[in-house]
Amino acid sequence: MKSELISVGTEILLGEILNTDAQFLAGELSELGIDVYHQSVVGDNAGRLAEALKTALSRSDIVIASGGLGPTPDDITKEVIAETMGEKLILHEESLRRMQEYFNRVHREMCKNNIKQAMLPEHCIVLNNNNGTAPGCIIEKDGKTVIMLPGPPAELTRMFSESVRPYLEKRSEDKLFTRTYHIFGKGESAVAAELSELMEKNTNPTVAPYAKTGEVHLRLGAKAKSQSEADKIMESADKRIRQSFGRYIYSTDGKSLPEVVFSKLLKAGKTICTAESCTGGLIAKTITDFPGSSGIFSEGYVTYSNEAKIKNLGVKRETLQSFGAVSEETAGEMAEGAARVSGADIGVSVTGIAGPDGGTPEKPVGLVFIAVCFGGRTEVRRLELNGDRDKIRYLTMLHVFSLINERL
Amino acid sequence: MKSELISVGTEILLGEILNTDAQFLAGELSELGIDVYHQSVVGDNAGRLAEALKTALSRSDIVIASGGLGPTPDDITKEVIAETMGEKLILHEESLRRMQEYFNRVHREMCKNNIKQAMLPEHCIVLNNNNGTAPGCIIEKDGKTVIMLPGPPAELTRMFSESVRPYLEKRSEDKLFTRTYHIFGKGESAVAAELSELMEKNTNPTVAPYAKTGEVHLRLGAKAKSQSEADKIMESADKRIRQSFGRYIYSTDGKSLPEVVFSKLLKAGKTICTAESCTGGLIAKTITDFPGSSGIFSEGYVTYSNEAKIKNLGVKRETLQSFGAVSEETAGEMAEGAARVSGADIGVSVTGIAGPDGGTPEKPVGLVFIAVCFGGRTEVRRLELNGDRDKIRYLTMLHVFSLINERL
Numbered sequence: 001m002k003s004e005l006i007s008v009g010t011e012i013l014l015g016e017i018l019n020t021d022a023q024f025l026a027g028e029l030s031e032l033g034i035d036v037y038h039q040s041v042v043g044d045n046a047g048r049l050a051e052a053l054k055t056a057l058s059r060s061d062i063v064i065a066s067g068g069l070g071p072t073p074d075d076i077t078k079e080v081i082a083e084t085m086g087e088k089l090i091l092h093e094e095s096l097r098r099m100q101e102y103f104n105r106v107h108r109e110m111c112k113n114n115i116k117q118a119m120l121p122e123h124c125i126v127l128n129n130n131n132g133t134a135p136g137c138i139i140e141k142d143g144k145t146v147i148m149l150p151g152p153p154a155e156l157t158r159m160f161s162e163s164v165r166p167y168l169e170k171r172s173e174d175k176l177f178t179r180t181y182h183i184f185g186k187g188e189s190a191v192a193a194e195l196s197e198l199m200e201k202n203t204n205p206t207v208a209p210y211a212k213t214g215e216v217h218l219r220l221g222a223k224a225k226s227q228s229e230a231d232k233i234m235e236s237a238d239k240r241i242r243q244s245f246g247r248y249i250y251s252t253d254g255k256s257l258p259e260v261v262f263s264k265l266l267k268a269g270k271t272i273c274t275a276e277s278c279t280g281g282l283i284a285k286t287i288t289d290f291p292g293s294s295g296i297f298s299e300g301y302v303t304y305s306n307e308a309k310i311k312n313l314g315v316k317r318e319t320l321q322s323f324g325a326v327s328e329e330t331a332g333e334m335a336e337g338a339a340r341v342s343g344a345d346i347g348v349s350v351t352g353i354a355g356p357d358g359g360t361p362e363k364p365v366g367l368v369f370i371a372v373c374f375g376g377r378t379e380v381r382r383l384e385l386n387g388d389r390d391k392i393r394y395l396t397m398l399h400v401f402s403l404i405n406e407r408l
Numbered sequence: 409m410k411s412e413l414i415s416v417g418t419e420i421l422l423g424e425i426l427n428t429d430a431q432f433l434a435g436e437l438s439e440l441g442i443d444v445y446h447q448s449v450v451g452d453n454a455g456r457l458a459e460a461l462k463t464a465l466s467r468s469d470i471v472i473a474s475g476g477l478g479p480t481p482d483d484i485t486k487e488v489i490a491e492t493m494g495e496k497l498i499l500h501e502e503s504l505r506r507m508q509e510y511f512n513r514v515h516r517e518m519c520k521n522n523i524k525q526a527m528l529p530e531h532c533i534v535l536n537n538n539n540g541t542a543p544g545c546i547i548e549k550d551g552k553t554v555i556m557l558p559g560p561p562a563e564l565t566r567m568f569s570e571s572v573r574p575y576l577e578k579r580s581e582d583k584l585f586t587r588t589y590h591i592f593g594k595g596e597s598a599v600a601a602e603l604s605e606l607m608e609k610n611t612n613p614t615v616a617p618y619a620k621t622g623e624v625h626l627r628l629g630a631k632a633k634s635q636s637e638a639d640k641i642m643e644s645a646d647k648r649i650r651q652s653f654g655r656y657i658y659s660t661d662g663k664s665l666p667e668v669v670f671s672k673l674l675k676a677g678k679t680i681c682t683a684e685s686c687t688g689g690l691i692a693k694t695i696t697d698f699p700g701s702s703g704i705f706s707e708g709y710v711t712y713s714n715e716a717k718i719k720n721l722g723v724k725r726e727t728l729q730s731f732g733a734v735s736e737e738t739a740g741e742m743a744e745g746a747a748r749v750s751g752a753d754i755g756v757s758v759t760g761i762a763g764p765d766g767g768t769p770e771k772p773v774g775l776v777f778i779a780v781c782f783g784g785r786t787e788v789r790r791l792e793l794n795g796d797r798d799k800i801r802y803l804t805m806l807h808v809f810s811l812i813n814e815r816l
Contacts, residue, residue: 013444015435016618019427022449027423036421037456039449041430048445055463189519192480199481209480210419211560219424274689274710280696281682281689284710288688291764291797299716301709302682302692308707308750312720342716356699366513386514387539389699391562 001172003029003062004038006052008077009151012067013043021066021149021156028160033174033223034062044074050084057144062168067151069134071113077148078119078137085141087121095126095135102133127163131155138167174223177230181218181241182251184402188216194244198237205234207241214395215257218245250405258286261401264408265296265346272404273342274300275313275334277325277351278368279393283400299342303334313337313349324363326351328380331369335380339373346407347373348400352383354392368396374407409580411437411470412446414460416485417559420475421451429474429557429564436568440576441584441631442470452482458492465552470576475559477542479521485556486527486545493549495529503534503543510541535571539563546575582631585638589626589649590659592810596624602652606645613642615649622803623665626653658813665809666694672816673704673754680812681750682708683721683742685733685759686776687801691808707750711742721745721757732771734759736788739777743788747781754815755781756808762797776804782815 005025011017022039029036038056042048049068056063068077082089096118103110117134120126127136127147132155139146147164149156183191188211192199195218198207205222220237224230242249251260265272274284274297284300287293301312306325309315315333323329331351339347352368359365366385371378383399385392413433419425430447437444446464450456457476464471476485490497504526511518525542528534535544540563547554555572557564577583591599596619600607603626606615613630628645632638650657659668673680682692682705692708695701709720714733717723723741731737739759747755760776767773774793779786791807793800 012431013434013447014438015431015433015444016616018431023420023423023426025423026421030422036423037451037453038460039421041447043445045445052446187516187519189479189521190517193519193521196481208418208482210424211478213560213562219419276689278696279693280701280705281684281692281708281710284689285687285693288686288710288712289798293688294712297688298713299709299711299720300689301707302689302696303707304696304702305706312707384513384515386510387562388566390697391539 001034001062002060003034003036003064004056004060005036005040006049006056006063006065007039007041008044008049008065008068009041010043010074012041020153021151024153024157025064025066025160028165029168030176032165032168032172033176034168034172044068044076046076046080049077049080053081053084053146057146061143062145062147064147064149066149066156069117069136069148069150071111071117071133075116078121081139081146081148082121085121085139085146087123087139087141089119090122091115092118092120092126092135095120095128098128098135099133125167127159129155129159130162131158136163138164174225176221176223177227177234178219178221179234179238179252180254181220181245181249182255182257183216183218183245183248184214184250184257184398185248186216186245187211191216191218191245195241198240205237207237213391214398250402257398257401257405259290261405261408262287262290262293262296264405266292268408269296270346270408271296271298271342271344272346272348273298273338273344275338275347275349276300276302277304277309277334277349278354279350279396279400280304282393282397283348283350286397286401298344301338301341309334309337313341326353326363326367326369328369328382331371332373332378332380335371335373336378345374346404348404350396350400352392352396354389354396356389366392368392368399370396370400370403372400372403372407379403379407409442409470410468411442411444411472412464412468413444413448414457414464414471414473415447415449416452416457416473416476417449418451418482420449428561429559432561432565433472433474433568436573437576439584439586440573440580441582442576442580452476452484454484454488457485457488461489461492461554465554469551470553470555472555472557474557474564477525477544477556477558479519479525479541483524486529489547489554489556490529493529493547493554495531495547495549497527498530499523500526500528500534500543503528503536506536506543507541533575535567537563537567538570539566544571546572582633584629584631585635585642586627586629587642587646587660588662589628589653589657590663590665591624591626591653591656592622592658592665592806593656594624594653595619599624599626599653603649606648613645615645621799622806658810665806665813667698669809669812669816670695670698670701670704672813674700676816677704678754678816679704679706679750679752680754680756681706681746681752683746683755683757684708684710685712685717685742685757686762687758687804687808688712690801690805691756691758694805694809706752709746709749717742721749734761734771734775734777736777736790739779740781740786740788743779743781744786753782754812756812758804758808760791760800760804762800762804764797774800776800776807778804778808778811780808780811780815787811787815
């Protein structure tokens with residue numbers, strides 16, 4: 001079963017809002033095993049909307065249009081679609097009553113122009129709106145289905161989950177089951193090269209790598225009736241993937257690298273202290289992104305200047321003088337200092353040149369040293385990173401959590 | 409001049425990623441005064457991409473395709489577009505060299521399949537990629553222009569700003585000149601109500617408020633040939649806006665609140681030290697987001713536990729015992745301690761309950777105290793914030809910078 005999405009709204013075309021509705025709908029449809037081959041966005045313009053609808057109906061079984069069900073004159077989705085499909089709009093008393101109730105609940109006066117929202121195609125399945133005023137509807141005609149949903153995400157997502165998903169579940173055979181391998185330490189091209197023959201087959205299951213900043217997400221998907229059937233379909237590909245990237249895979253359940261490390265620390269009851277130079281607090285901030293971080297994190301140091309490194313972490317002045325702030329030696333002493341002054345089980349440190357300035361031929365922008373001091377052993381890693389300041393700091397953060405992950 | 413966007417990527421059709429590229433490009437194009445009437449998304453499928461391109465070329469002058477420039481076999485954008493436009497792909501030595509340099513810098517082996525990324529249309533303007541490997545390109549043919557950009561946002565946004573925007577600026581006649589008033593301390597509806605009559609006219613200039621997390625961005629836009637002409641068109645609306653929100657407007661040049669404060673600190677040569685509890689390093693991280701931060705920031709403290717507050721900032725044990733860690737008194741002593749131990753001109757502090765747990769009837773989630781110690785005077789502010797953990801931490805950060813801004 002083929003479907004496609006038409007998002008209606010000038011504010012999307014102008015880049016004023018992000019099209020989160022399309023992502024939500026696409027995700028739901030692929031979970032239902034319904035193919036989505038096209039998404040399009042048109043403004044509040046009758047001609048272009050009608051044209052987009054005709055194109056969509058010519059190549060898809062199901063068209064979901066979102067947005068443009070509001071009370072104002074520039075909300076034209078229902079009018080245009082009804083006309084294009086030869087449907088008359090008539091007042092739907094029940095919806096008008098529900099709308100009146102809604103306004104009573106929120107203690108607001110219902111405007112005359114809201115009545116427009118209760119005008120629905122003569123032959124349609126009405127979709128109640130439990131988060132707003134505009135009802136949605138489904139038109140089934142000549143073997144095609146058009147579903148109209150309101151644009152506001154809170155209204156669209158609730159209406160879809162309550163009414164549209166059950167409607168579509170009845171109609172779809174197979175569901176898509178996916179498992180995503182989060183891989184750190186291998187580039188997309190390396191992953192792709194390694195799995196080329198798996199990817200070429202690419203029928204059922206399908207394998208697709210996605211490059212993320214600093215990591216690769218490898219998605220394995222199987223169309224099946226049930227999870228257990230999907231697991232069978234994925235079995236050999238799963239084995240192959242784990243053989244190739246075993247130690248680089250840090251999660252298969254959607255957890256981020258910091259999240260994985262955080263859970264491990266909590267589970268192991270290991271406390272951690274951060275000593276950051278170029279990341280300037282990003283590592284500590286990331287650890288404390290997670291509720292319950294006080295269980296493993298009691299303090300962190302941002303030591304930007306040499307003096308701060310000496311005063312707060314006990315880094316030796318000679319070390320800074322002979323090797324410099326951005327050096328293996330300084331990183332090591334920072335991590336050890338962090339563990340010592342905090343009494344934490346693990347001390348981690350970062351010192352580097354995030355740029356754009358401050359680079360030299362010997363120590364270019366992107367040169368970063370990270371260290372982990374744990375169980376009496378300090379491990380330092382030299383990174384040579386590429387990108388702008390934000391990217392270098394972000395990649396450093398990932399490398400730090402990866403190093404901790406290896407040590408746990 | 410009409411343009412449209414084609415986003416290429418199965419991961420968008422599957423709802424795995426949000427199409428932020430389309431929003432970015434749409435926003436940039438409308439700023440340039442280039443109309444965007446259509447956006448579409450197709451998967452990594454040659455037939456459907458070619459069809460989408462032909463449709464786009466039939467109705468638009470400029471087509472921007474993003475995504476599918478990667479090294480893997482399912483990256484087909486360049487191949488399909490080149491073929492559709494009757495262009496041969498040939499190896500672009502310069503790009504191959506740049507790519508080789510990139511891999512050397514990041515110390516990764518360049519795979520054979522990366523060479524594919526240096527294959528470019530015989531007649532095209534090459535767009536260098538300074539955040540990754542895949543170059544972009546511009547094909548001009550038969551009065552139509554097709555621009556191909558890599559999908560990863562960090563690569564796309566940088567390539568657009570560095571190469572595409574200047575290219576398009578040369579081509580567009582009437583530009584849209586905008587001035588965005590960043591307003592902190594007033595809600596969107598309050599702003600909209602205050603400016604209703606301005607917004608109703610909404611021809612040239614146009615006025616539109618956008619709700620952002622914790623603040624409102626009010627965009628004033630004028631279509632004009634030159635900046636000076638635009639300034640004239642905006643003049644009276646500008647006066648009106650400043651009358652209404654004068655003291656709430658912290659920037660009109662797109663600068664964020666932290667950026668504004670950072671520049672003021674640099675200019676005034678004032679140094680700052682952070683003492684953070686619930687924000688866990690976010691304030692320090694935000695200060696060090698900016699190049700040159702070492703000029704005003706030498707150290708910061710994340711004191712999550714009471715002991716850390718006592719040890720590192722000299723907060724009195726009695727204060728913690730009698731008033732608690734989340735209190736006006738503790739916030740004040742933290743800020744004073746930060747200034748004292750660091751010798752910085754300004755000490756700022758945060759202590760609060762970010763949630764989701766840890767709230768009590770007297771001290772609910774969202775209760776945060778922030779303090780600034782500057783010029784011998786300590787000012788503490790009590791915040792009662794709503795939202796999840798991330799939002800509470802983010803809003804706290806904005807309030808801290810706003811308080812510093814008032815004191816400078």
